[in-house]
Structure formats: structure tokens, C-alpha cells
Amino acid sequence: MDGNYFWKFFPKRNILIYPKENLTTELFEKNPRIKEIDLKLKNFDSLTVKIKEREPFAFWCQENELIDECFVVDSEGLIFDKERGEGLFKYYTDLNDKKIIGKSVFEFEKFKEIDSIVKFIVNLKLEPYKFVQSENKFEIYILDGSKIIFNKDQSAKEVTTNLQSVMNMKDFDITKIGYVDFSFGNKVFYK
Numbered sequence: 035m036d037g038n039y040f041w042k043f044f045p046k047r048n049i050l051i052y053p054k055e056n057l058t059t060e061l062f063e064k065n066p067r068i069k070e071i072d073l074k075l076k077n078f079d080s081l082t083v084k085i086k087e088r089e090p091f092a093f094w095c096q097e098n099e100l101i102d103e104c105f106v107v108d109s110e111g112l113i114f115d116k117e118r119g120e121g122l123f124k125y126y127t128d129l130n131d132k133k134i135i136g137k138s139v140f141e142f143e144k145f146k147e148i149d150s151i152v153k154f155i156v157n158l159k160l161e162p163y164k165f166v167q168s169e170n171k172f173e174i175y176i177l178d179g180s181k182i183i184f185n186k187d188q189s190a191k192e193v194t195t196n197l198q199s200v201m202n203m204k205d206f207d208i209t210k211i212g213y214v215d216f217s218f219g220n221k222v223f224y225k
Contacts, residue, residue, distance in 0.1 A: 061085075066114040066136045088114050092123045094139050111138045111145030123152060127167040147190040148172070154194045155182065158201060160208065171217050178209040185217040196222060 070086040161177035
């Protein structure tokens with residue numbers, strides 16, 4: 035807020051003409067944890083700044099040789115802080131970027147689709163704990179040791195419909211198998 039407007043007649047600190055857009059942009063850039071900012075004038079002599087922070091929803095992690103390096107992800111798929119990575123669902127995807135904070139795990143729609151598949155699996159009384167992207171396939175790992183594999187181009191509806199069909203099969207118990215693979219269209223492979 036240094037400097038002046040209009041040939042140095044009005045200081046940028048003037049409460050009536052402060053640079054609201056520049057201020058909010060700078061706050062967002064300096065702290066990706068901020069989700070919303072509300073700036074209001076109070077009594078013509080002070081500025082009230084209300085900030086709503088992003089809530090942790092999941093983790094995005096990179097597998098290293100010794101430990102996983104994890105970052106916090108909000109419910110929209112935006113990576114906004116670095117963290118140890120314990121207690122929340124984990125996404126392992128390849129972002130190919132050195133600057134992770136401020137990036138998205140996936141495009142918003144794809145992130146929501148994957149999240150709906152994870153929620154569907156939770157509703158089946160299974161405990162998914164991580165998502166792994168490997169080339170053209172996605173894998174969701176279940177705490178009992180099994181995993182669900184599907185193609186990156188498949189919709190959430192297609193995956194959940196196929197999963198529900200398999201779960202409805204007589205004598206099928208996903209907790210007793212290694213994986214269920216839906217990545218071949220309407221064909222299902224399991225071992």
C-alpha cells in the first residue's frame with residue numbers, strides 16, 4: 035500500500051481508495067491456506083480483514099525411498115500446505131512439478147468423481163486408505179489388503195455400477211481377494 039494515485043495527490047493508504055483487488059490477490063498468493071477473504075471498511079479509519087482457511091480433506095504424497103512426503107489437500111483438490119500425512123486419505127499422483135503448493139491433484143471434476151468412488155467404497159463398509167495413479171490406470175487400496183483398479187477414462191457412475199454388480203454376486207467377498215480390475219470395459223477380472 036505504498037505509493038500514491040493520480041500524480042501523487044492521493045496516497046494508496048487512503049481508506050476510501052485502497053487497492054482492494056491488489057491486496058486480496060497478494061494475500062492469496064502469499065498464503066495458499068486462505069480460501070476466502072472479506073475486506074470491509076470500518077468507521078472510515080480502519081480496514082477489517084476476515085479470512086476463511088481451507089480445511090484439510092486428504093493428502094497428496096510422493097513416495098520417496100525412506101518416507102512419504104505429503105501435502106494437505108482441500109475438498110476441491112487444491113494442495114495448500116505441507117504435512118506429515120497421517121490420518122487422512124492419500125493421493126499418489128504424478129504432478130511433474132517442483133512447486134506443489136497451489137497445484138491441484140486433478141481437474142476439479144475428475145477429483146470429485148474419484149472422491150465419489152471413494153465415498154461409495156466407504157458406504158460398502160470397506161476402508162479405502164490410498165489412491166495411486168499408474169499410467170492409464172487408477173487404483174484404490176483397501177485396508178484389508180485388496181484393491182480396486184479402473185481406467186482413468188471411466189466415469190464414477192460406471193465404476194460404482196460395476197463395483198455394486200460384483201459385490202452383489204453370490205459368494206463374492208472383496209476382503210478375500212487381491213484385486214478387482216474394472217479397467218477393461220464391461221469385463222471384470224479379480225484374483
